Amino acid sequence: MLEKSFAMDFVPDIVSVTKVVEGLCKAGRVTEAAEVLDRVECMGASLDVVAYNTLIKGFCGVGKVKVGIHFLKQMESRGSLPNVDTYNILISGFCYSGMLDLALDLFNDMKTDGIRWNFATFDTIIRGLCSKGRIDEGFSILELMEESKEGSGGHISPYNSIIYGLFKQNRFDEAVEFLTKLGKMFPRAVDRSMTIFEHCKQGSIDDAKRVYDQMIDEGGVPSILVYDCLVHRLSENSCVREAVELMNEMIANNCFPVPSTFNAIIAGFCRQEKVESALKFMEDITARECETNAETYGPLINVTCKKGDLQKALQLFLEMVEKGIIPNYFIWNSLLLNLSQENYFKNKNMINIHDLL
Incomplete structure (x- = not known):
């Protein structure tokens, strides 16, 4: 339909064009998406920041973040100013690709360019830093977030990122201590977490799972400590399939497993002598680049x-x-x-x- 429109020298409105670009990007056809926008512009239509953001997100999604930077500069040169979403998309892309220094450069550029950081900016860069072991920098950004006008906005996710970073470095006691200190800010989440730990310690896995389900129903976001504790206890109690499902939920919440977590599942399968299940599971975690x-x-x-x-x-x-x-x-x-x-x-x-x- 778009090609027919172009053939008749008719350019659809930018909302319709952006929808096509979005569809192409989701299918991984980012080069075609860029060509669509280029043709639209050559036909005299103006592109807005939403169209550019959609394209930049597409390139970031296929790991070509530096191409996204090229389009950032292009939109600026053509009079379409980037907004906070533009920077957040690029920061997320750099964090996901492991280029944290470039993500921090963009974070600092936002302040220079007069674009105010929002919660998504803080949340993204704190998660990126902590997941790669740069905890001290994560703490520094967390302090900036708390000092900002918006703060955490009642969201626990950046704090969970700090806990995740500490846990990945085997600083388990510090992670638990940090979680405990969040009691005043997030009393319900901390109370549910501590209750789960206690039930797991006593071997009451059904009670622990019940509290976890209650936590999820209330809209809570568990930390890596909760996930890890439950996965271990489920695996030890021969509920290995449930442990796998829980780990998948954990990954869906941007909390990727550490070796001790998925090793508990493999050990659980092996205790049941389900070798093929254990091998298939190991293939899955290896495909997800887990070490x-x-x-x-x-x-x-x-x-x-x-x-x-x-x-x-x-x-x-x-x-x-x-x-x-x-x-x-x-x-x-x-x-x-x-x-x-x-x-x-x-x-x-x-x-x-x-x-x-």
Whole structure:
């Protein structure tokens, strides 16, 4: 329809054109989307900030954030001034791509250009910094947010990002202490979290899940501490499928799992001797670029050895070594004990274990 319009020298209004651009961007066809806007402009129509923002978001969505910067400069040169949404989209893109210094440069440029930071700006950059381990800078931005006119706006998400950053660095006690200090600001969220921890500690997983469901029904956003605690207890209580579902909810809330979280699920599958489920789950988390470690492979190698599938155990062992993961005592013990019992050392077609030793 758009091509027919162009053929008749008719340019649809910018709202209709933007809808087409949005559809193309969602389908990953960002180059075509850029061509559409270029043709519209060549036909004498003016583009507004919403159209540019839609295109910039499209390029950020496919990881081409620097192309988004090109269109930012283009819109400025053509008299269409960027707004806070333009910067937020680009900051989010840089954070997602791991280019945090460029995200911080844009954050500072906003102040220079007279564009006021809003909650989305703070929330995005705090999450980006903390997820990559730059906790101190995350705290600094959090202080700026609290000093600003808008503040947190009653949203707990930037504080959960701080907790997530501390947790990823194994600063568990600091994370719990920080959560506790939020009691005055978010009394209901903190109370629900502490209740869940207590139920999990006592082994009352059904009660813990009930409080979690209540928290979600009230519109609460759990922290990584709540998710991690529940995933561990569900996995230990043979509710591994529920643990997987909970981890998926966690990811949907921009809270990506740390190794200890998904390792608990793999260990849970292995205790039930559901090797295929454990392997499929490991494939899924690897596809999501989650970093595995020795504790990921240990239960898998152990259970495959117990089931007599030593070929699979050796395959997992080699895969692990190729990734540069150092086997721990548990892995060596499982593998060597079973290989020696099966007399595999004499089989020239198998891996030469004493060379690896």
